[in-house]
Amino acid sequence: MTPRDATSAATPRSRFDRRSLLKGAAGIAAATTGAASKRSAFAAPAFLQGSTVVFALGQDDAPKIQPLVDEYSSANNVTIELQPNPFASLLEKLTLNLTQATGAYDIVSMDDPWMPQFAGGQFLMNLQELMDQRGMAVDEDFVPELLALGDFPAGTGLRGIPWVGNVQVFAWRTDVLEDMEIAKPETWDDVLAAAQAITDARGAEGLYGIGLRGQAGNPAATSFLPVLRGYGTDLFDENWEPQLETPEALAAMETQLALAKLAPPGVENVGHAENGINMYEGIIAQSGDIWPDQLLQIYDPELSKVVGMVDIGGEPAQEGVSPANMTGNWLLGIPEGSQNAEAALDFIVWFTAPEQQLRLLMDQNIPATRFSVLENPEAVEKLPFLPGLLAAGRNALPRPRTPYYNAVEAIYGRYVAEAIAGQISGEEALTNANTEIRDLMVREGVLAA
Secondary structure, three states: OOOOOHHHOOOOOEOOOHHHHHHHOOOOOOOOOOOOOOOOHHHOOHHHOOOEEEEEEEOOOHHHHHHHHHHHHHHHOOEEEEEEEOHHHHHHHHHHHHHOOOOOOOEEEEEHHHHHHHOOOOOEOOHHHHHHHOOOOOEOOEOHHHHHHHEOOOOOOEOOEEEEOOEEEEEEEHHHHHHOOOOOOOOHHHHHHHHHHHHHHHHHHOOEOOEOOOOOOHHHHHHHHHHHHHOOOOOEOOOOOEOOOOHHHHHHHHHHHHHHOOOOOOHHHOOHHHHHHHHHOOOEOEEEEEOHHHHHHHOOOOOOOOOOOEEEEOOOOOOOOOOOEEEOOEEEEOEOOOOOHHHHHHHHHHHOOHHHHHHHHHHHOOOOOEHHHHOOHHHHHHOOOHHHHHHHHHOEEOOOOOOOHHHHHHHHHHHHHHHHOOOOOHHHHHHHHHHHHHHHHHHOOOOOO
């Protein structure tokens, strides 16, 4: 597999908490790890009083965090103005406002593949510098591989704090595999063999051996990338040459297309939500493209037909290839144009503290980014997959850390989808995608013509 990106290496554990924010300016050392203590509006720092902080985020997240926002606002005499947007619109608005430093937003929620574009372009404030000014350091309770996603380019300073601990995992029906005496798949060959056996034996009953996403763009790309990496290659080599015209990529594509034939009918129309539904409705027995929000649904007895029947682990990998899961974290940052950086940082520190992360996990099904929350006994009792999710996070690999990843994903995600739909062959899809991606990197000055 392509060597792990430096940004996913473990970072030193230090401390970053609200108490140090409040007292750091007075020269008091950072306090022990722990969340913000509750305080009344009269006890809030003067710089917060009457502030308005504009927070751009995904539309699905806004209602989930509203109770916490209201609590913080009331306690601190601060207005937190949420500006929710659909996924595509959020990226478009952030690109416009951050690159132009318009000052329209004070806090932004960003998908981790966006960090090279925004942090790499220095469109986000250096949170490390803001914390240094207040005698603060980063809290060792954050999972280091997830925290490192906010440090881009690696070693230049933290520009994002992770608040949604999304990590892609491989999930399988333990009851189905046990009933059919199939060992847990370790390689993609194993996955394919198990999928074939399950579909052959149980397809007439409405149970299929595999689930994946075939919609063009992000869905098809995200389902294919773990297979590609599981065959020992990646989208790029260390010099940013595309690697889709390689024997490894072709083998991965052949496996992906074979798996698609064993998925429920209409795979070309399946997106994130549909793949999760297929798992918790008991329609699929395996998937290498399951995320924490879907796991929370799978373990919801009011929703799921397979509670207690699904286990998770690392993504499969062919023999001799090191397995790795994929990150999909969301991080909070402060745009360079913000006029309310102090208030924004105060909210981010409070919002990402252990108490708030635990509440978001338990009440709103938002996966945490802290050891203390993922290891919380009450949370583990309710959600037994949390140790596996933490292990996946410790072995997580981000998508290629380039500011052009969104354009790259759109290219290969389109061609993978066309191959799944039977519009072109797998080899044609890889050749076309490789050519277009290389042309893109040449236009952007990354590669020579």
